[in-house]
Amino acid sequence: MEQLPYAPEEIAKIRGWYVKNGTQKFLNVPVIIDDRSIGGLVIFFPAHRQFSESQIEFGLAIARLVGLAIVVSRQAEIEKQTAIAREQEKAAQVRVVQIARANATLKQTLDVLATxxxxxxxxxxxxxxxxxxxxxxxxxxxxxxxxxxxxxxxxxxxxxxxxxxxxxxxxxxxxxxxxxxxxxxxxxxxxxxxxxxxxxxxxxxxxxxxxxxxxxxxxxxxxxxxxxxxxxxxxxxxxxxxxxxxxxxxEPDELELTQALAHQATLAIQLLKRAEQAKQAALYVERNRLAGEIHDTLAQSFTSISIQTGVARWMLQQDPTAIESILNRINDIAQSGLSEARRSVWEIYPTAQEYSNLIDKLSQSVDRLTCDACIQVSVQIIGTPFEVSPIVGYNLLKLTQEAITNSLKHADANTLSIILTYSDRTVSLSIIDDGRGFQLEGESGGFGLLSMSERTDRLGGKFAINSSLGLGTEIRVEVPIKLKV
The missing domain is CATH 3.30.450.40 (GAF domain)
Known part of the structure; x- marks a missing residue:
């Protein structure tokens, strides 16, 4: 037997421990598997004794049985782990099928929710x-x-x-x-x-x-x-x-799929709610736009009709034969106002190219609104004129008409100046009167001023108003433009 690598004092200490615990003799039989020692079978005895060959052979037989039991146990563990791995692989395959089916189901419902x-x-x-x-x-x-x-x-x-x-x-x-x-x-x-x-x-x-x-x-x-x-x-x-x-x-996977479907439904409900809110907001904006368009059109027409009616009363006393031309003019104004109101209802944005020639439309509108009015009107063009987009021309024209109407109705002005300025990147419009003016602080300005401000906002421009009691009013609008190449 191979000598153990211990010093004499260590051997004495080990021997003393065995004696102290009542061991006088032990039999150490190696446990061998595949010609390799994996341990030992140790049998302790309380007294000195000699072992016969049959006893030693018996110890060897027991050691072989222990080795065989270890081999069987190891093989059983290997088979157990193999079976576990096989079941895990099978479960993984089932899970893959479940996930694929769940994904197909979720995709199907997403397609339906989207379309x-x-x-x-x-x-x-x-x-x-x-x-x-x-x-x-x-x-x-x-x-x-x-x-x-x-x-x-x-x-x-x-x-x-x-x-x-x-x-x-x-x-x-x-x-x-x-x-x-x-x-x-x-x-x-x-x-x-x-x-x-x-x-x-x-x-x-x-x-x-x-x-x-x-x-x-x-x-x-x-x-x-x-x-x-x-x-x-x-x-x-x-x-x-x-x-x-x-x-x-x-099963947990059934609950997971059901929750995923429920989450899809939740998002669909929320998106539809948001869409409905956006729809209502768009309707509100469009309603305000229509209200502004109709207000501007009718207010301007009624103001012109009021002026012409005043002239007609005066002419009735001075020259009754001239009344017919005044009545014809009133009819033309009313028809024009009605056409513009209809256009406001049926057209979201103007498409007629006539509005791109802003100077001509502006001159015609000023003449129509101030004809026979007791006010001196001047129109000034600064810069090199160019065509603007119909929507810019349309809204600037409406702004001018509203400003003129306000001045005729409320300002009691003697002079009215309209200045249209063309520059490289903007078109600016100034309408100035020398009328009674008003206090800006705490003054809403009515629907007309609100409409002018909203029109400017829609064009991405800047709107400013300056007025004081007894000092007249100036309205200024500046709109960015894109030149045609």
């Missing part, structure tokens, strides 16, 4: 897909009303059909999803809303289900309900309720 213009049908498709994936008999979407703090049923998937929760469809839903014809009844089970996580409600034994509802569900053959909250961050948007005619405990 279907009707909210009920797009969200109904999400209900349909969710029911199909979970083998559900029916499902419903509820919208949350934050003002009333209640949920209102919106769309139902039932008997293979998407059914919007509308009064005409109430008979189809009665006794199944609503009581009688009442579409405003609140959602009864709300633990998933309070906890903000999916909750499975077992109909037979869930404690929060009211007894009447439990009996009704049992009559319909409903065993399990799944509640999915629709959340946007911490904001509650609505709820999915999914019914099963068997007692179900859903």
């Amino acid at each position: 279907e213009p009707k909210l009920e049908l797009s969200l109904g498709h999400v209900l349909k897909v969710t029911s199909a994936q979970l083998n559900s008999s029916s499902s419903a979407l509820w919208f949350y009303d934050p003002l009333a703090d209640t949920f209102v049923i919106h769309t139902v998937y039932l008997d293979g059909n998407i059914v919007p929760a509308t009064p005409e469809n109430a008979p189809l839903l009665s006794g199944k999803w609503i009581r009688g014809q009442n579409l405003s009844a609140d959602l009864l089970l709300k633990k998933h809303i309070r906890d903000r996580i999916p909750v499975i409600y077992q109909v037979d034994d869930y404690p929060e289900i009211p007894a009447p509802m439990r009996r009704h569900m049992q009559r319909l053959g409903i065993k399990t309900l799944l509640g999915i909250p629709l959340l946007l961050g911490s904001e509650i948007i609505g709820s999915f309720t999914i019914r099963f005619d068997q007692k179900r405990l859903l």
Whole structure:
């Protein structure tokens, strides 16, 4: 036997330890596997003794059995790990198939949500897909009303059909999803809303289900309900309720897919809400634009008609035969105002190229508005004139008309100056009168000034007004332009 690499004092210490613990003799038999020693079988004895060959042979046999047991144990562990790896690979393959199916489902619903213009049908498709994936008999979407703090049923998937929760469809839903014809009844089970996580409600034994509802569900053959909250961050948007005619405990991957579908529905609902808000905002802007257009057109026409009527009264006393020309002029003004009002209603933006020649249109408009008015008018052009876009010409013309109308109606002015300035990057318009003026501070200026300011904003320009009591009024507009190449 190979000598152990210990110093004499260490050997004495080891021997003393064995003696102290009652060992006088031990038999050390090597455990060998594949001609390689992996350890030893040590048998301790309390007294000195000699071992016979049969005893030593017995010890060797036991050591061989120990080695064989180790080999068998190792092989069993290898087979166990192999089986685990095989099961893991199989589970991974199943998971890959589940993920691929889930991705296909999510893509399908995304395509529908992106292309279907009707909210009920797009969200109904999400209900349909969710029911199909979970083998559900029916499902419903509820919208949350934050003002009333209640949920209102919106769309139902039932008997293979998407059914919007509308009064005409109430008979189809009665006794199944609503009581009688009442579409405003609140959602009864709300633990998933309070906890903000999916909750499975077992109909037979869930404690929060009211007894009447439990009996009704049992009559319909409903065993399990799944509640999915629709959340946007911490904001509650609505709820999915999914019914099963068997007692179900859903797998984690099923819940994950259902939550993903619910999240898609939530985003679709929110986007549609935002689109509706944008639509209302656009309608508000367009309504204001129309109001401004009609106000400007009618106010200018009425002012001109008022001036012509005053002239007609004077002519009636001086020369009645001249009245016909005045009446014809009044009729022309009225017809022109009516045409402009119609144009304002039917045209969002002007397209007629006539507005690009701003000088001609400006001169014609000034002559028409101030004809026979007791005011001295001058028009001055500074810089080299060039054509502007129709929308710039149209709005600058309307601004000028509104400013002239205000001056004729309110300023009691003797002179009115209109200065049109062309520069490399801007067109500027100044309308100056020597009338009574007004206090700018605390003065809204009425709808006319508001309309002028909004027109300037639409052109990306700058609007300024300077007025003082007894010192007249100056309105200045500066608009950026793009020269035609």
